[in-house]
Amino acid sequence: MKQLSLSSLLDVMVELFSEEVSIAITNKHEYVYYRRSKRIDLKIHEGDPIKKGTLAYKAITTNKKVSEFIDRNIYGVPYHGMAVPYYNEDEMEGCVLAIYPAYTEGKSVVTVRSQDGWKPIPFSELIYLEAKERKTYAVAQDYAGFHTNTLQEFEFMLPTDVFIRCHRSYIVNVNNIEEIYPDTHSTFMLGMKNGEQVPVSQSYSSYFRKLLGF
Known part of the structure:
Protein backbone atom coordinates (compact mmCIF):
# COMPACT_ATOMS: atom_id res chain seq x y z
CA MET A 1 0.00 0.00 0.00
CA ALA A 102 -19.99 31.68 17.15
CA TYR A 103 -23.73 31.39 17.54
CA THR A 104 -24.00 34.89 19.00
CA GLU A 105 -21.07 37.23 19.55
CA GLY A 106 -20.60 37.91 23.24
CA LYS A 107 -23.67 35.84 24.17
CA SER A 108 -24.16 35.70 27.94
CA VAL A 109 -27.31 33.58 28.26
CA VAL A 110 -28.41 30.01 27.62
CA THR A 111 -31.92 29.98 26.16
CA VAL A 112 -33.84 26.83 27.09
CA ARG A 113 -37.22 25.51 26.07
CA SER A 114 -40.06 26.41 28.44
CA GLN A 115 -43.64 25.19 28.55
CA ASP A 116 -44.91 28.17 26.57
CA GLY A 117 -41.82 29.16 24.59
CA TRP A 118 -38.20 29.83 25.54
CA LYS A 119 -36.47 31.26 28.61
CA PRO A 120 -33.01 32.94 28.59
CA ILE A 121 -30.90 32.01 31.64
CA PRO A 122 -27.90 34.29 32.34
CA PHE A 123 -24.56 32.47 32.67
CA SER A 124 -24.21 33.71 36.25
CA GLU A 125 -27.45 31.96 37.26
CA LEU A 126 -26.57 28.57 35.75
CA ILE A 127 -25.64 25.98 38.36
CA TYR A 128 -24.78 23.04 36.10
CA LEU A 129 -25.48 21.47 32.71
CA GLU A 130 -26.18 17.77 32.28
CA ALA A 131 -26.25 15.55 29.19
CA LYS A 132 -29.69 14.00 29.36
CA GLU A 133 -32.01 12.35 26.83
CA ARG A 134 -29.64 13.30 23.95
CA LYS A 135 -29.98 16.97 24.88
CA THR A 136 -28.48 19.26 27.49
CA TYR A 137 -30.41 19.92 30.68
CA ALA A 138 -29.58 23.40 32.02
CA VAL A 139 -30.23 23.92 35.74
CA ALA A 140 -30.52 27.32 37.44
CA GLN A 141 -31.62 28.22 40.97
CA ASP A 142 -35.29 28.64 40.11
CA TYR A 143 -35.61 27.11 36.66
CA ALA A 144 -34.42 24.22 34.49
CA GLY A 145 -34.94 23.31 30.85
CA PHE A 146 -33.56 21.53 27.80
CA HIS A 147 -31.30 22.87 25.05
CA THR A 148 -30.47 21.09 21.78
CA ASN A 149 -26.71 21.85 21.94
CA THR A 150 -24.40 19.09 23.17
CA LEU A 151 -22.13 19.48 26.21
CA GLN A 152 -19.15 19.64 23.85
CA GLU A 153 -20.71 22.59 22.05
CA PHE A 154 -21.35 24.29 25.40
CA GLU A 155 -17.68 23.80 26.33
CA PHE A 156 -16.79 26.16 23.48
CA MET A 157 -19.55 28.66 24.24
CA LEU A 158 -19.24 29.08 28.00
CA PRO A 159 -16.50 31.16 29.69
CA THR A 160 -13.75 28.77 30.80
CA ASP A 161 -12.89 30.76 33.91
CA VAL A 162 -16.31 29.91 35.37
CA PHE A 163 -17.55 26.68 33.76
CA ILE A 164 -15.61 23.43 34.15
CA ARG A 165 -16.24 19.98 32.68
CA CYS A 166 -16.17 17.61 35.65
CA HIS A 167 -17.74 14.49 34.15
CA ARG A 168 -18.65 13.19 30.69
CA SER A 169 -22.23 14.20 31.53
CA TYR A 170 -21.73 17.42 33.52
CA ILE A 171 -20.37 20.97 33.30
CA VAL A 172 -20.55 23.03 36.51
CA ASN A 173 -20.48 26.72 37.34
CA VAL A 174 -17.67 26.92 39.93
CA ASN A 175 -19.28 30.00 41.50
CA ASN A 176 -22.26 27.84 42.48
CA ILE A 177 -20.29 25.09 44.26
CA GLU A 178 -21.10 25.12 47.98
CA GLU A 179 -18.71 22.36 49.05
CA ILE A 180 -16.53 19.55 47.66
CA TYR A 181 -16.75 16.08 49.24
CA PRO A 182 -14.27 13.22 48.71
CA ASP A 183 -15.77 10.07 47.22
CA THR A 184 -14.39 6.63 46.37
CA HIS A 185 -11.50 5.97 43.96
CA SER A 186 -10.11 9.55 43.91
CA THR A 187 -13.43 11.03 42.81
CA PHE A 188 -15.50 13.84 44.34
CA MET A 189 -19.06 14.95 44.85
CA LEU A 190 -19.94 18.62 44.50
CA GLY A 191 -22.55 20.08 46.79
CA MET A 192 -24.20 22.81 44.73
CA LYS A 193 -25.94 25.92 46.06
CA ASN A 194 -29.36 24.60 45.04
CA GLY A 195 -28.88 21.57 47.32
CA GLU A 196 -28.16 19.07 44.53
CA GLN A 197 -24.99 17.01 44.12
CA VAL A 198 -22.90 16.65 40.96
CA PRO A 199 -20.20 13.96 40.53
CA VAL A 200 -16.58 14.57 39.49
CA SER A 201 -15.45 11.44 37.65
CA GLN A 202 -12.00 9.87 38.03
CA SER A 203 -10.97 10.89 34.51
CA TYR A 204 -11.63 14.56 35.33
CA SER A 205 -10.60 14.61 39.01
CA SER A 206 -6.92 15.60 38.52
CA TYR A 207 -7.87 18.29 36.00
CA PHE A 208 -10.59 19.55 38.33
CA ARG A 209 -8.26 19.71 41.35
CA LYS A 210 -5.64 21.53 39.34
CA LEU A 211 -8.08 24.19 38.14
CA LEU A 212 -9.56 24.76 41.59
CA GLY A 213 -6.18 24.57 43.35
CA PHE A 214 -6.64 21.87 45.99
Missing part, protein backbone atom coordinates in the same frame (compact mmCIF):
# COMPACT_ATOMS: atom_id res chain seq x y z
CA LYS A 2 1.31 3.46 -0.87
CA GLN A 3 2.10 5.73 2.08
CA LEU A 4 -0.54 8.44 2.55
CA SER A 5 0.63 12.04 2.52
CA LEU A 6 0.03 14.02 5.71
CA SER A 7 -2.40 16.30 3.87
CA SER A 8 -4.42 13.35 2.52
CA LEU A 9 -4.58 11.76 5.96
CA LEU A 10 -5.75 15.00 7.55
CA ASP A 11 -8.41 15.46 4.87
CA VAL A 12 -9.78 12.03 5.76
CA MET A 13 -9.63 12.68 9.52
CA VAL A 14 -11.56 15.93 9.12
CA GLU A 15 -14.50 13.91 7.79
CA LEU A 16 -14.89 12.58 11.36
CA PHE A 17 -15.83 16.08 12.54
CA SER A 18 -19.05 18.02 12.10
CA GLU A 19 -19.41 20.03 8.92
CA GLU A 20 -19.53 23.12 11.16
CA VAL A 21 -15.93 22.63 12.35
CA SER A 22 -12.85 24.05 10.65
CA ILE A 23 -9.51 22.37 11.43
CA ALA A 24 -6.05 23.95 11.54
CA ILE A 25 -2.56 22.76 12.45
CA THR A 26 0.43 24.97 13.25
CA ASN A 27 4.08 24.69 14.08
CA LYS A 28 5.44 27.21 16.60
CA HIS A 29 5.32 30.09 14.15
CA GLU A 30 2.86 29.51 11.31
CA TYR A 31 -0.05 27.47 10.00
CA VAL A 32 0.92 24.29 8.15
CA TYR A 33 -2.60 22.96 7.43
CA TYR A 34 -6.09 24.47 7.23
CA ARG A 35 -9.44 22.95 6.24
CA ARG A 36 -12.42 25.32 6.33
CA SER A 37 -15.93 24.14 7.15
CA LYS A 38 -19.22 25.11 5.55
CA ARG A 39 -20.13 27.32 8.52
CA ILE A 40 -16.91 29.07 9.60
CA ASP A 41 -13.92 30.22 7.56
CA LEU A 42 -11.13 32.32 9.09
CA LYS A 43 -9.48 32.52 5.64
CA ILE A 44 -6.23 31.11 6.97
CA HIS A 45 -3.63 29.92 4.45
CA GLU A 46 -0.69 27.57 4.88
CA GLY A 47 2.33 29.67 5.77
CA ASP A 48 0.32 32.43 7.48
CA PRO A 49 1.99 33.56 10.73
CA ILE A 50 0.25 32.89 14.05
CA LYS A 51 -1.37 36.13 15.20
CA LYS A 52 -1.20 37.35 18.78
CA GLY A 53 -4.46 36.83 20.67
CA THR A 54 -5.61 33.80 18.67
CA LEU A 55 -6.28 30.37 20.13
CA ALA A 56 -3.12 29.02 18.49
CA TYR A 57 -1.03 31.81 20.02
CA LYS A 58 -2.49 31.21 23.48
CA ALA A 59 -1.99 27.43 23.31
CA ILE A 60 1.63 27.74 22.18
CA THR A 61 2.63 30.51 24.62
CA THR A 62 0.98 28.80 27.62
CA ASN A 63 1.86 25.26 26.48
CA LYS A 64 -1.59 23.97 27.41
CA LYS A 65 -5.05 23.32 25.96
CA VAL A 66 -7.11 26.45 25.39
CA SER A 67 -10.88 26.57 24.82
CA GLU A 68 -12.67 29.92 24.54
CA PHE A 69 -14.51 32.55 22.52
CA ILE A 70 -12.45 34.86 20.27
CA ASP A 71 -14.07 38.11 19.07
CA ARG A 72 -14.04 39.49 15.51
CA ASN A 73 -11.08 41.86 16.06
CA ILE A 74 -8.47 39.40 14.74
CA TYR A 75 -10.00 37.61 11.76
CA GLY A 76 -13.12 39.72 11.23
CA VAL A 77 -15.24 36.73 12.31
CA PRO A 78 -16.08 35.76 15.90
CA TYR A 79 -15.54 32.10 16.70
CA HIS A 80 -15.37 29.50 19.43
CA GLY A 81 -12.63 26.91 19.41
CA MET A 82 -10.14 24.64 21.10
CA ALA A 83 -6.38 24.49 20.54
CA VAL A 84 -4.31 21.57 21.85
CA PRO A 85 -0.48 21.53 21.75
CA TYR A 86 1.26 18.49 20.23
CA TYR A 87 4.72 17.16 21.03
CA ASN A 88 7.64 15.32 19.50
CA GLU A 89 8.99 13.38 22.45
CA ASP A 90 9.16 16.13 25.13
CA GLU A 91 9.35 19.08 22.76
CA MET A 92 6.18 21.07 21.99
CA GLU A 93 6.10 21.63 18.22
CA GLY A 94 2.79 23.35 17.55
CA CYS A 95 -0.93 22.87 18.05
CA VAL A 96 -4.10 21.44 16.49
CA LEU A 97 -7.23 23.59 16.41
CA ALA A 98 -10.95 22.88 16.11
CA ILE A 99 -12.80 26.07 15.13
CA TYR A 100 -16.56 26.43 15.67
CA PRO A 101 -18.92 29.18 14.49
